Amino acid sequence: MHARTAAHGLVCALAAAALLLSVPAASALTRSAGGAEPAPAPPAPAPLQHAPGPQAPGDATPAAEPAPVRIAAEAIGLRAQVVPIGLDRDGTLDEPPLERTRVAGWYRGGAVPGEPGPAVIVGHRDTRAGPSVFHRLGELVPGDTVRIGRADGSTALFRVRRTERVDKDRFPAAEVYGALDRAALRLVTCAEPFDPASGHYERNLIVYGRLVRG
Numbered sequence: 001m002h003a004r005t006a007a008h009g010l011v012c013a014l015a016a017a018a019l020l021l022s023v024p025a026a027s028a029l030t031r032s033a034g035g036a037e038p039a040p041a042p043p044a045p046a047p048l049q050h051a052p053g054p055q056a057p058g059d060a061t062p063a064a065e066p067a068p069v070r071i072a073a074e075a076i077g078l079r080a081q082v083v084p085i086g087l088d089r090d091g092t093l094d095e096p097p098l099e100r101t102r103v104a105g106w107y108r109g110g111a112v113p114g115e116p117g118p119a120v121i122v123g124h125r126d127t128r129a130g131p132s133v134f135h136r137l138g139e140l141v142p143g144d145t146v147r148i149g150r151a152d153g154s155t156a157l158f159r160v161r162r163t164e165r166v167d168k169d170r171f172p173a174a175e176v177y178g179a180l181d182r183a184a185l186r187l188v189t190c191a192e193p194f195d196p197a198s199g200h201y202e203r204n205l206i207v208y209g210r211l212v213r214g
Contacts, residue, residue, distance in 0.1 A: 065112040070149030071104055076136040084108035101132040113148035114156030114214045118177055118184045125190040134189035138205050146209055156214035158185040164206045165191045185209035
């Protein structure tokens, strides 16, 4: 647990989960589940000063399919609410409420989980008060399952393909947001080491999932 983390220390996950300004909106892409490799996407620009990570494009047209409202991963005891998030004025992803430690944020400009395309859900790792929604995300391993409940009562089941830890200034935007032809899931949070001088984690953790059912 990193109780030392500054309140904005978790912003690294959200900024690094932001899209590139030049990448087409996710809902307009040809999308895919975990098996296919993403199509080429523009390289990430220089990181932001306040929260390093690739920038984001303008918001896409809101998804017409039922939005995700719940996320669960039995392997790590994860059961949480999911709320839609958009973009801040600087082009980075907005944050799930920091004080609500059982809430993750789904980028509403991208794919709905279970529909074609990479659906991106981000969450805080911890706060000054203790663990947050994605604190145990790094314990997921290939083969574990993640369930996403949607507003219409339906469920999309994903299986973890792989996990990756990357430096924030090398966030793989093309792999996270690149065009795909089937449904895929991307879960993003912060990863160690933590830099007390800047108040940020130095890396991001990304979990890649493929659709099994739903």
